[in-house]
Amino acid sequence: MNEADGTNAIVIGAGIAGLIAARVLSDHVDRVTVLERDRLPDEAVPRRGVPQGRHGHLLLAAGRRLLDGWFPGLTGELAAAGAVPLHGADLVRHQGGGYRARPDLGFLAMSASRPLLEDTVRRCLLRQRRNVTVVDQTAVDGLVVATDRIAGTRVDGVEHRADLVVACTGRNTHFLDQLAELGFPAPEVAAVRVDAAYASQLVRRGPDDLDGALAVVVDDRAGGHRTGTMVPVEGDRWLITIGSRHGEVPPSDPTEFETFARELPSPTIADVLTKAEALSPVLTHRIATDQRRQVERLRRAPAGFLVLGDAICSLNPIHAQGMTSAALQALALDRALRRYGPTSPRLPGAFYRRAGRAVDVLWRTAVGADFADPRTTGRRPVGTGLVNRYRNLVSRACHTSPVVARQALLVQHLLARPVSLATPAMMLRVLLATRRRPGHPTSAGPVAGEHTLRRPARSRVDR
Structure with missing residues (x-):
């Protein structure tokens, strides 16, 4: 050796x-x-x-696969310690004004x-x-x-x-x-100023909090580029993180933290905060720039x-x-x-x-993606404006097209290259899907009817 x-x-x-x-x-x-x-x-x-x-x-699927190869048995040890396996259909994502379809890609990550x-x-x-x-x-x-x-x-x-x-x-x-x-x-050193600030809190996780879903991501590009995530962690807890950019800092007061979460375009995270038992104070973290040496x-x-x-x-x-x-x-x-x-x-x-x-x-x-916020400054990658306009179309297409949503999830987890979303066939799917009208969001679930919080049937594909 x-x-x-x-x-x-x-x-x-x-x-x-x-x-x-x-x-x-x-x-x-x-x-x-x-x-x-x-x-x-x-x-x-x-x-x-x-x-x-x-x-x-969140350890993306590509990273999780590498770690599983280098450390045999790691996934089993994490599960034994209370970590939660996530499949594609476990994730509720609100982006671009609506909820994405939730295709099941099999096992992706341990939360x-x-x-x-x-x-x-x-x-x-x-x-x-x-x-x-x-x-x-x-x-x-x-x-x-x-x-x-x-x-x-x-x-x-x-x-x-x-x-x-x-x-x-x-x-x-x-x-x-x-x-x-x-x-x-x-x-x-290439630096892009994002002025990102985050606040997080641990709360008790109830079995019916999301009606079978296991993670939530909310991206509010239209409302100041706030973000919210809620992921399950060991000890039957939710780890809730709210983020904002360019001078706006999420509050550390628990009541104000819940109010801040309520202002996201999806009520899902705030609804859990309202009823869940707090297990930690609200803690903050800041990062000024994306940086690459x-x-x-x-x-x-x-x-x-x-x-x-x-x-x-x-x-x-x-x-x-x-x-x-x-x-x-x-x-x-x-x-x-x-x-x-x-x-x-x-x-x-x-x-x-x-x-x-x-x-x-x-x-x-x-x-x-950070340059989608006009307040972001620094050296833009070539073609950023065009790519972001098409990315917005993809986000909208994900509301109604499981095929586009599936490919977007593969790209997000580095299981497919971004260019796979820009093939002629995929671009046609995107354009057609953006013409469809998605269901209406409700407080009980992402989309009335087809895309509720309840988990879709399990796929046999283990990725």
């Missing part, structure tokens, strides 16, 4: 990106050590180093809190990969430099040598600044060092792409390692090119 005797790697950061990176590296080196600044709790509870961990998360997901992945990693060690309460001071490569890390003045160091320390990582001080070029354009990068995860691409959390982005980057790392090995000076460039391609679709999709 290992490519050389005595090779070792250090991963900085024990979040989702760091744990996945460690799993990939364990196939290519003899020893992997993960260094984490926080104290890692014994239970699945939020920790200081993951401030967004108290808010809603769980971020702490449970991280805790379960870490336990699987340590149990299944005996050459991986996680050391918490260890802050890395800097990198050890040897000529034109990075040779390890420095902790409390002590050097720890490694053949490869992978920093998974988030969008504000400072290690690239150290490299710039050593004369290595810094990657260009264009590492694939670097002309020169030191051997022995890589960044991965949000350090490369960090997006507005409403798009639910962060963890899947990290998984796709880790897949790119695995492929680069298979070709060049952990010690090759060609590894950084090869990985960054692959990682750039992996996040490109995520970036264009998320940033393009």
